[in-house]
Amino acid sequence: MSAVADPSGWARPPGRLSAAPRPHPVPSDGEATLTVEEVAELGDRLRANVAGAVRMPADVLDVVLATVLAGGHLLVEDHPGVGKTQLARSLARSLDGRFSRVQATVDLLPADIIGANVWQADAAAFEFRPGPIFANVVLVDEINRATPKTQSGLLEAMQERQVTVDGVSRPIPPPFVVIATQNPSAGYDGTYPLPPAQLDRFLSVVSLGYPTPEQEVALLRAGPEPQVNAVTDPAHLLAAQRAVAAVHASDPLLRYIVDLLAATRAHPLAAVGASPRSGLLLLAAARAVAAMDGRAFVLPDDVQAVARPVLTHRIQPSGTAPADARAEVVEDALRRVRAR
The missing domain is CATH 3.40.50.300 (P-loop containing nucleotide triphosphate hydrolases)
Known part of the structure; x- marks a missing residue:
């Protein structure tokens, strides 16, 4: 049974199919x-x-x-x-x-x-x-x-x-x-x-x-x-x-990602926050997490699962910030921004 995207909410999908022993065959057109x-x-x-x-x-x-x-x-x-x-x-x-x-x-x-x-x-x-x-x-x-x-x-x-x-x-x-x-x-x-x-x-x-x-x-x-x-x-x-x-990403999910990026830019420990490219890559990684879970749509949980490894190294801390400022900026953004 295939998972169906629900743009109005964050519904969980049905169960995932069991692992196949061989890759999917290549169609006659070669792709x-x-x-x-x-x-x-x-x-x-x-x-x-x-x-x-x-x-x-x-x-x-x-x-x-x-x-x-x-x-x-x-x-x-x-x-x-x-x-x-x-x-x-x-x-x-x-x-x-x-x-x-x-x-x-x-x-x-x-x-x-x-x-x-x-x-x-x-x-x-x-x-x-x-x-x-x-x-x-x-x-x-x-x-x-x-x-x-x-x-x-x-x-x-x-x-x-x-x-x-x-x-x-x-x-x-x-x-x-x-x-x-x-x-x-x-x-x-x-x-x-x-x-x-x-x-x-x-x-x-x-x-x-x-x-x-x-x-x-x-x-x-x-x-x-x-x-x-x-x-x-x-x-x-x-x-x-x-x-x-x-993989489908609803407008509320996209807004959630934008709000996360904005939170890193407004953080007092960040001289430069996450860029728009960060949002594109964060969405790409979240889509991959959803697909690995057998879902055709992205949940906020998927974004949160990869936000730290995707965003932390893109934060440029201020001159007086502590050594762990990058991680703190991302953690604060995840804690303060709520999914819509």
């Missing part, structure tokens, strides 16, 4: 289509697959999956050795997509990421050699070790899904997800904090944290490289992203 229920089934398969390889809190995994299904990019702030690289690899293997890894260093150049034109003597012409950015899942490890010039090389790719070299723009084949990592305390030599324009390209920011004792025992038992099998493919992920984008 896969998925229903919301099938998106929820895909989310269940991805959740089980990634959870078996990376020990992380369930709510953080839900944010990661919502980011991927919404077509966004993810920034992971955490200590070395907690599974950031394994998370990116597990996602790529689960999606049966191409994976590439970039280790950011101070001497890394933009061309090392996006590619460059290389002179071919035998052909007497330049040939474009694509960089590692041309992949379905791109891990940029320790992104804050790259210089601002190199970080800026990611801006066009993350926002426009293309790169421009010598005046020629080349699209990046979808699906395209950037997972970047950085250490939570970057106050030492050799790092360059991400500017607001770069941070704004990431749909969400999460921290994996340390596993529980039970999870760590399971990790030791399974070994550092657990087997991860594909549960879908890039074509069906694109179909899921299209289905997520079509």
Whole structure:
């Protein structure tokens, strides 16, 4: 039974269908289509697959999956050795997509990421050699070790899904997800904090944290490289992203999001609050949460589930604000703004 949107209220949907063992078949025109229920089934398969390889809190995994299904990019702030690289690899293997890894260093150049034109003597012409950015899942490890010039090389790719070299723009084949990592305390030599324009390209920011004792025992038992099998493919992920984008959001829900953004801008601890782009990305993530729950419409609960990882890193605190001002601004907005 399909969930039906009720624009006048926040009704809960009927139960979700059980998980299907195989992806939805591709129609004869070559473009896969998925229903919301099938998106929820895909989310269940991805959740089980990634959870078996990376020990992380369930709510953080839900944010990661919502980011991927919404077509966004993810920034992971955490200590070395907690599974950031394994998370990116597990996602790529689960999606049966191409994976590439970039280790950011101070001497890394933009061309090392996006590619460059290389002179071919035998052909007497330049040939474009694509960089590692041309992949379905791109891990940029320790992104804050790259210089601002190199970080800026990611801006066009993350926002426009293309790169421009010598005046020629080349699209990046979808699906395209950037997972970047950085250490939570970057106050030492050799790092360059991400500017607001770069941070704004990431749909969400999460921290994996340390596993529980039970999870760590399971990790030791399974070994550092657990087997991860594909549960879908890039074509069906694109179909899921299209289905997520079509999830209904009523006018009261949209007004609720706008009120949340306004509350962050008016907060005394915020020099700059959440931007209009923040609202678009918050809505996209909320739609993904609704679809993973098997619903064809968004509830305020969906917005609240992803508001912290989507909005916190976009707040620019005032000069006299405490260290945790960003989180406090978002928490106050969620507490004060009521759904209509």
